[in-house]
Amino acid sequence: MASWLRQVARTPQQDSFELLSRPGMLSLALGLPAAELFPGxxxxxxxxxxxxxxxxxxxxxxxxxxxxxxxxxxxxxxxxxxxxxxxxxxxxxxxxxxxxxxxxxxxxxxxxxxxxxxxxxxxxxxxxxxxxxxxxxxxxxxxxxxxxxxxxxxxxxxxxxxxxxxxxxxxxxxxxxxxxxxxxxxxxxxxxxxxxxxxxxxxxxxxxxxxxxxxxxxxxxxxxxxxxxxxxxxxxxxxxxxxxxxxxxxxxxxxxxxxxxxxxxxxxxxGTGFLGKHIAALKEEYRQRRDAMERALAAHFPSSASWSHPEGGFFTWVDLPRHLNATQLLRRSADEERVAFMPGGAFSMRPGAGDSCMRLSFSYCAPAVIEDGVARLGRLLRSV
Amino acid sequence: MASWLRQVARTPQQDSFELLSRPGMLSLALGLPAAELFPGxxxxxxxxxxxxxxxxxxxxxxxxxxxxxxxxxxxxxxxxxxxxxxxxxxxxxxxxxxxxxxxxxxxxxxxxxxxxxxxxxxxxxxxxxxxxxxxxxxxxxxxxxxxxxxxxxxxxxxxxxxxxxxxxxxxxxxxxxxxxxxxxxxxxxxxxxxxxxxxxxxxxxxxxxxxxxxxxxxxxxxxxxxxxxxxxxxxxxxxxxxxxxxxxxxxxxxxxxxxxxxxxxxxxxxGTGFLGKHIAALKEEYRQRRDAMERALAAHFPSSASWSHPEGGFFTWVDLPRHLNATQLLRRSADEERVAFMPGGAFSMRPGAGDSCMRLSFSYCAPAVIEDGVARLGRLLRSV
Incomplete structure (x- = not known):
């Protein structure tokens, strides 16, 4: 193999595909578009x-x-x-x-x-x-x-x-x-x-x-x-x-x-001219899911956590107390609560950055599922 | 730009797309599949x-x-x-x-x-x-x-x-x-x-x-x-x-x-199982076009030229007398005979290799068009 490749680990995405294939996993991990909204x-x-x-x-x-x-x-x-x-x-x-x-x-x-x-x-x-x-x-x-x-x-x-x-x-x-x-x-x-x-x-x-x-x-x-x-x-x-x-x-x-x-x-x-309306519908749906995410976080996460207020996109970022390692949390979360998220360290361009953070995706799950997932994560967080 | 790019010229394919867009050009240049045979x-x-x-x-x-x-x-x-x-x-x-x-x-x-x-x-x-x-x-x-x-x-x-x-x-x-x-x-x-x-x-x-x-x-x-x-x-x-x-x-x-x-x-x-039959039909058609190419070359090209006998693929390679430069020929051919081919030098991995050669594609044109194009190229070759 070329030498640059020897320094490349599997990407968190690749690992998450596997974790997500576990039966019954509720995933707030991947940045997938909402499936219901595809213009199939x-x-x-x-x-x-x-x-x-x-x-x-x-x-x-x-x-x-x-x-x-x-x-x-x-x-x-x-x-x-x-x-x-x-x-x-x-x-x-x-x-x-x-x-x-x-x-x-x-x-x-x-x-x-x-x-x-x-x-x-x-x-x-x-x-x-x-x-x-x-x-x-x-x-x-x-x-x-x-x-x-x-x-x-x-x-x-x-x-x-x-x-x-x-x-x-x-x-x-x-x-x-x-x-x-x-x-x-x-x-x-x-x-x-x-x-x-x-x-x-x-x-x-x-x-x-x-x-x-x-x-x-x-x-x-x-x-x-x-x-x-x-x-x-x-x-x-x-x-x-x-x-x-x-x-x-x-x-x-x-x-x-x-x-x-x-x-x-x-x-x-x-050419059929549907895109403008389609994008408007996407924005509205993702906005509602963002709102569901924020409501759920406020209701279920401990006060030691804080999070972003996204004005666009698919993701909410959660800061946890510094002593918590989100990669370790993910393992417990997957085993005990069957909820997946992306640990912040996966996005680190500087060793250590984001280790106590989690990325939660609100794009893929319906609001009720987001609420359920965040509630389960909140239960885990209160226990650690 | 990165330094490797400063050494890269436009590819012959890119240039040929332009040459081919000239109205009325008969092209034996590009390695295109036969359009009539697409399983559209x-x-x-x-x-x-x-x-x-x-x-x-x-x-x-x-x-x-x-x-x-x-x-x-x-x-x-x-x-x-x-x-x-x-x-x-x-x-x-x-x-x-x-x-x-x-x-x-x-x-x-x-x-x-x-x-x-x-x-x-x-x-x-x-x-x-x-x-x-x-x-x-x-x-x-x-x-x-x-x-x-x-x-x-x-x-x-x-x-x-x-x-x-x-x-x-x-x-x-x-x-x-x-x-x-x-x-x-x-x-x-x-x-x-x-x-x-x-x-x-x-x-x-x-x-x-x-x-x-x-x-x-x-x-x-x-x-x-x-x-x-x-x-x-x-x-x-x-x-x-x-x-x-x-x-x-x-x-x-x-x-x-x-x-x-x-x-x-x-x-x-x-999944519909059509591929086996489709490939058999492709082979038969391309074989006929290869045959048409070889008949036309034998009929119209000067005896100083020789060519390959492809048992597969899309291309016949023609060796011309060493003193001919196929890139120069292409320009005359495009102007005078409105026929395009790929000059051999385009495929050279060693400076000079293939300069007096031409690649003729038999994949894209019907047999009668191949015959016409080769006849015109033969006329040009006899005149130089």
Whole structure:
């Protein structure tokens, strides 16, 4: 095996798939979209209409899908042209291709000390120096710390950040921090990888994406996984036009930059104009589940715990007293209460960060199930 | 941009897409499957039935597809178990993931001096030393040369080879060479990446795949692109079980190792049992097109040209007199005869190899069109 792989453990996701397959497990662990809300009929109807050669043959990526992306970006305050949009196999491939495009060995990469595990996975093959900055559930990434590192001489090639529906923290960045990050990227000439997989699912007033403040240095990563269906494996990035052309080279070597059946399915489905209403329904349902989560936490968790108040996305982050280790708790929780969650340490980019925290997903379970799961977790917490 | 990218030119495929979009161009350039033969109805019917949560949600790769792969492998003389099969986004991702899994910077990689461009693309991000060996249209890779390099001290980590329907040479390896390559891999402990994208499309008696002779060191790469449809972006590798587990880590960071809509479509379609008959029909049609290509070459090309006699795959390789440069010819051919082909130099892994050669695809055009295109190319060749 290549040497970088010898340092990679199984991902928490992989382990959780196993834990979840235990019969009777109530899971607040995985970031799955609500199954009841998949637009299954719209997608199946679209897919069932695709017997033409154009939908099956090798050909260039599907241009007809781009106007829909332009509309989605507009809802994020971002103006872009078709030539700045590049389709990927989900947001994960967006990250992975952008890192391959940008990184040389030995360069610095900056990220929050608690961040999405998929970014760590995409970064793993690269021999880079990781710089972490503090973050918290109230206001997200510590921009003062970013600035201090830069003023102190740090020269990251890339800063990875989620401005809305942060996974796992559930935080949305204040507008002012978005502006400052954009300005710092411009001043210090580094790329911000803005992972906006949950950006279409903000419950209140949307703040504009970071890219809306800076279109050269902020590279935007979007996904259809949460607004259509994950199995489509379809995402996009919005980048300067010249980078889009280079991404075609990177993707060509990785898995060929050609139109996928999923691109045709999405294009045919979105052509019916159902997406706006669908996203509104998703927001409403996820907002209700977020509310159910917060009610349950207030009712059942000990007062020594505190948690985030997500304005978007799928996740609530719970801080437990420092002496508790959430990975050990998970084992007891799975055995004694048959409830699964994601231990905070799984998202740690700095050893120790998040060890006494848990990520609870409110996206996948109906409100009554969330209530039940949180009550059982609360019982366990009161007993330890 | 990362430094490896600064050395990567646009691929010949990308350029050809443009050339082919010129109105009225007759193309023998691209390796496209015959459009008339896509099982469009079977795939659309299968896709149209997929509205269930299971087909849309994040979940582990589709196990129900594996028995079909086991059957396809059995037709290649390879016995394998479900745990040795790993699904990829086409054969290209198979190559790309395996190289990421296996290669460390500075290691040696061996390939034929004329080989598939996609392999060069997958290799480009890796800082490796490429060793090339001669090859020819009669018997393929020069195994004596491979052995001489090994005895001389070469220690490649990987040898890339196509045993059947070689792209671009159209050659199939003699049985004895397959055995010898397998034995050398065992003796010298290197991995053979056996790209078998065309292995299901052999016109005569099938020779077994190289992996049938050695299941530790030969890693098999298969694809549904040529037997179902390219837009599914669905392929597989067959590797030792412990490598399959590691591949899951590599794919996780690249684009998440979860079931894709395409996996569900393929599984639903293959469940109807149509694939055996479909492959038989493909073989028969491609055999007829191969015959049409050879008849046309014999009738229209000058006696100074010679060509391969493919027993499988999509391509005929034509050797022209050494003083001709096929890239220059292509420009004249496109302008004067409105016929496109792929210049041999596009497949060169060693500067100069294949410069006076052309790859003609017989897969995509009906026999009468092939005849017309070759006649026009022959007219041009006689004039130069």
């Amino acid at each position: 009929d719209a997608l199946a109807r679209a897919a069932g209409s695709l017997s033409s050669v154009a939908a099956l043959q090798y050909r260039a990526p599907e241009e007809s899908l781009k106007p829909h992306v332009i509309e989605l970006m507009s809802a994020r305050g971002v103006r872009c042209s078709a030539s700045q949009i590049f389709f990927t196999v989900g947001a994960q491939q967006g990250m992975s291709l952008l890192l391959r495009l940008l990184l040389d060995p030995g360069q610095e990469v900056m990220a929050e000390e608690i961040s999405y595990t998929g970014f760590a996975g995409a970064l793993a093959p690269h021999d880079c120096r990781l710089l972490t900055v503090p973050t918290n559930v109230e206001t997200g990434i510590d921009v003062d710390a970013v600035e201090a590192l830069l003023r102190g001489g740090a020269r990251p090639r890339v800063l990875y950040v989620m401005a809305d529906g942060h996974n796992p923290l559930g935080v949305s960045l204040p507008l002012e921090k978005r502006r400052r990050l954009a300005a710092l990227a411009r001043e210090y000439a580094f790329y911000i990888l803005e992972d906006d997989a949950y950006g279409q699912l903000c419950f209140g007033a949307n703040s504009p994406a970071i890219r809306s403040f800076e279109d050269r240095w902020v590279l935007y990563i979007g996904s259809f996984s949460k607004i259509l269906a994950p199995s489509l494996r379809l995402g996009w990035v919005v980048v300067p036009e010249e980078l889009a052309a280079e991404l075609a080279n990177v993707k060509e070597g990785s898995d060929l930059d050609v139109a996928s059946f999923s691109q045709h399915v999405a294009s045919a489905a979105l | 109805d079977a795939l659309a019917r299968a896709a149209g039935s997929l509205s269930s949560v299971a087909a849309l949600q994040y979940r582990a790769p589709e196990e129900s597809l594996k028995p079909h792969v086991i059957e396809l492998m059995s037709a290649r003389g390879v016995r394998c178990s479900a745990s040795q099969i790993f699904f990829t986004v086409g054969a290209q991702q198979g190559m790309s993931l395996l190289l990421r899994l296996l290669l460390d910077p500075g290691q040696e990689v061996m390939a034929e001096e004329i080989s598939y461009t996609g392999f060069a693309g997958a290799l480009a991000p890796h800082d490796c030393r490429l060793l090339t060996v001669p090859t020819n249209v009669e018997t393929g890779i020069d195994v004596d040369a491979v052995e001489a390099l090994l005895r001389g001290g070469a220690r490649p980590r990987v040898l890339y080879v196509m045993a059947d329907g070689h792209n671009p040479l159209g050659v199939s390896l003699p049985l004895e060479k397959r055995r010898r390559l397998a034995a050398l891999a065992r003796e010298y402990a290197f991995y053979i990446l056996e790209d078998d994208a065309y292995g299901q499309l052999c016109f005569g008696a099938n020779s077994p795949a190289i992996r049938s002779f050695e299941d530790r060191w030969v890693l098999y790469i298969g694809s549904f692109s040529k037997i179902l449809a390219p837009s599914l972006r669905l392929g597989w590798v067959v590797v030792p079980e412990e490598l399959a587990a590691e591949l899951a880590n590599v794919k996780e960071g690249s684009d998440l190792d979860v079931a894709s809509f395409s996996q569900h479509v393929a599984s639903a379609a293959l």
